[in-house]
Amino acid sequence: xxxxxxxxxxxxxxxxxxxxxxxxxxxxxxxxxxxxxxxxxxxxxxxxxxxxxxxxxxxxxxxxxxxxxxxxxxxxxxxxxxxxxxxxxxxxxxxxxxxxxxxxxxxxxxxxxxxxxxxxxxxxxxxxxxxxxxxxxxxxxxxxxxxxxxxxxxxxxxxxxxxxxxxxxxxxxxxxxxxxxxxxxxxxxxxxxxxxxxxxxxxxxxxxxxx
Numbered sequence: 001x002x003x004x005x006x007x008x009x010x011x012x013x014x015x016x017x018x019x020x021x022x023x024x025x026x027x028x029x030x031x032x033x034x035x036x037x038x039x040x041x042x043x044x045x046x047x048x049x050x051x052x053x054x055x056x057x058x059x060x061x062x063x064x065x066x067x068x069x070x071x072x073x074x075x076x077x078x079x080x081x082x083x084x085x086x087x088x089x090x091x092x093x094x095x096x097x098x099x100x101x102x103x104x105x106x107x108x109x110x111x112x113x114x115x116x117x118x119x120x121x122x123x124x125x126x127x128x129x130x131x132x133x134x135x136x137x138x139x140x141x142x143x144x145x146x147x148x149x150x151x152x153x154x155x156x157x158x159x160x161x162x163x164x165x166x167x168x169x170x171x172x173x174x175x176x177x178x179x180x181x182x183x184x185x186x187x188x189x190x191x192x193x194x195x196x197x198x199x200x201x202x203x204x205x206x207x208x209x210x211x
Contacts, residue, residue: 004190004210006166007101009138010151010175011111014194015098015201016121017088026082031069038068042179051114054145058115084120091198095129098137100211109134109141110160110173112150112180118143140164151175152183161187172210 012018020041027035038045047064050056056064062079066072101107113121125131134141142160149156161168168188175181176194184191196204205211 003170004105004172006106006108006164006171007210008108008110008157008160008171008173008184008189009098010173010177010180010194011109011113013176013198014174015090015094015109015198017091017198018086019088020086023082023086026085027069030065030074030078030082031071032065041177048114049150052112052144052150053148054115055148061114061116080116083116087117087120087124089124089128091201094198094201095131095137097202097205097211101205102137102139104211106164106166107138108160108164109138110151110156111141111143113143114145118145151177151180154183154186157184157187157189161189 009015020039023039024035027038032038037043039048045068047056047061047068051058051061059076062074062076065079065083066074098107122133125133140163142156144150144156147156147159149159151157157173160166161171169190172190172192173181173184174192174194175184178193181191181193192204192208194201194204202211
């Protein structure tokens with residue numbers, strides 16, 4: 001990709017491994033009878049979208065989970081454990097890979113996230129890698145709950161483009177979700193669908209001649 005000068009990375013299952021099946025199984029154990037319809041890679045209950053845009057607080061999110069499970073006695077800790085079961089960790093040497101990519105391109109992170117997951121992730125990278133946040137790996141890291149926008153809506157891509165004076169024709173977006181790819185295309189971005197396990201990010205980038 002000779003004309004690419006900027007790369008916007010998704011986080012989950014591009015850099016950091018997540019596992020929807022683990023969360024669906026945990027939601028079932030919690031008492032939610034239709035977990036694959038309730039929460040999944042492509043479709044989910046609106047409560048998750050709202051939480052990712054800070055439309056509801058963490059306490060309001062937990063209250064909705066208690067309603068869905070028909071169990072008002074669930075503790076915050078029980079709910080958070082189930083919700084965070086999605087999160088596995090940074091795959092392979094992806095932090096080193098990101099630093100290599102940053103030498104060649106302006107790089108950005110754009111993640112649909114939420115308060116509970118974000119807090120877990122920051123604690124994880126602090127404890128495991130001794131880093132406080134993602135400032136060293138990207139020019140800027142964007143998280144949906146702080147922007148009050150989420151992918152695949154075109155406005156979230158337009159905000160990143162505008163704030164950083166990016167030329168969409170010189171900018172690549174990498175994500176593992178087809179619906180997010182479609183949103184990025186509407187904003188005029190080049191796109192690649194991450195179709196490998198995140199531990200293969202370096203191979204993926206080399207395959208597309210980005211490293």
